[in-house]
Amino acid sequence: MKMPVTGNDLLSIGYTKSNILSIALKLANSAFSTQDKDAVVALFKKLKDYPENFLDDEVLEPLATAMIEEANTPKDEVISLIDAPKEYAVFGESHIEPGAKAQMDVAMKLPVTVAGALMPDAHQGYGLPIGGVLATKNAIIPYGVGVDIGCRMALSVYDIPESHFYENEARYKRELIAHTKFGAGHGYHGQHKADHSVLDSADFNLNPFIKNLHDKAWSQLGTSGGGNHFVEFGIIEFDATDEALKIQKGRYLALLTHSGSRGFGATIAGHYTRIAKDLCKLPKEAANLAYLDLNSQEGQEYWIAMNLAGDYASACHQVIHDKMAKAIGAQVLTKVENHHNFAWKEILDGEEVIVHRKGATPAGKGVMGIIPGSMTAPGFLVRGRGETAAINSASHGAGRQMSRTQAIKNITKADMKQVLKDHGVSLIGAGRDEAPMAYKDINMVMAAQTDLVDVVAKFTPKIVRMADDGSRED
Structure with a gap:
């Protein structure tokens, strides 16, 4: 009885484990089943080495064609980084951990990188460090934008004097609890759902993936995430009249919110990061910086989805601010909003x-922004100076000096309670991972970016609400 040709026989003459091997093995033991095994193996060796010679063969032509097509298919080649990182500006370098700078160095070696900068609140993240600014040529990096797409700050300054707040603090606390909702996965249902024109955007019909997220977006509209997201009442002080904002010198009650695009944005980030990693093979140290060509279908899809998530994040803030102004019967004297975890088309050089x-934070010439501290540290209303070396950017906060794990390990509940009492702050929710001591000194951070922004007013937190379920940004 003739011995069949085995997979090992074909592997020994140069075939590899692939679909071609399966086809060849089946063919060898069917069309050539009556022939001597050694002769069949020799024939298939010639076929492997010179498939073009078998294109006229009645039996072997399909396999020869498949071999030629496979040989001509582009392989998933790893994209090389440039040899040395391009130079970039670092602000507040002595306060930035080595890990953040190492990540920025890798980002500056991407072949699509044009320029970069590192802000004084920078710390290590995924892909691009948090506090990293990167300008690229016609390429978008999903993890360069971040998971919480369009995360932003929004500030409403009310026509309510400081004294009225202190006289009615319990009422303001009740309204803050009544009109906010926090935490990963949390949302509104039924008649309690908010409404906003963003839900009518045609971009929700971009593709089935985005369309299927519409209900999630609707349920979480007007809510805040976990982690460092907050809604807080505080006192904002203008040392001088600001003509552009039409605000007189004085101290006013204000509402400050920090949150992003919730589960909607996070799902978009995860989906398009996976696509980018499939299409853009980078060395291991740069894998999380996989990018999409903006001329590609995938790049265009992500760009539209990112902008929709940004609009959605803004809508969430608007719902909260509208609810709160109505609840406390206040007139809004001015409102300022800015966002991060985003990508913009801009002109550079x-x-x-x-x-x-x-x-x-975007900090182009004259651009308004809010840079918060911590639940006890002041935040600052700023106006950008348009510093080119910083790519028209500034910090987005104080920045962490302890990881969440370190904060929980090193900060006691008693320590946190005492620092809140010392600063006269009433806290609703939040865990020790968000304790003030886990953050850098905001005054130190601001001192490192005097070339980037001018301070317009100082905001002091008084009643702070954060997620009370231990959740992170979602």
């Missing part, structure tokens, strides 16, 4: 670039 600001 005469060419259009894609500017990623992951945990960094």
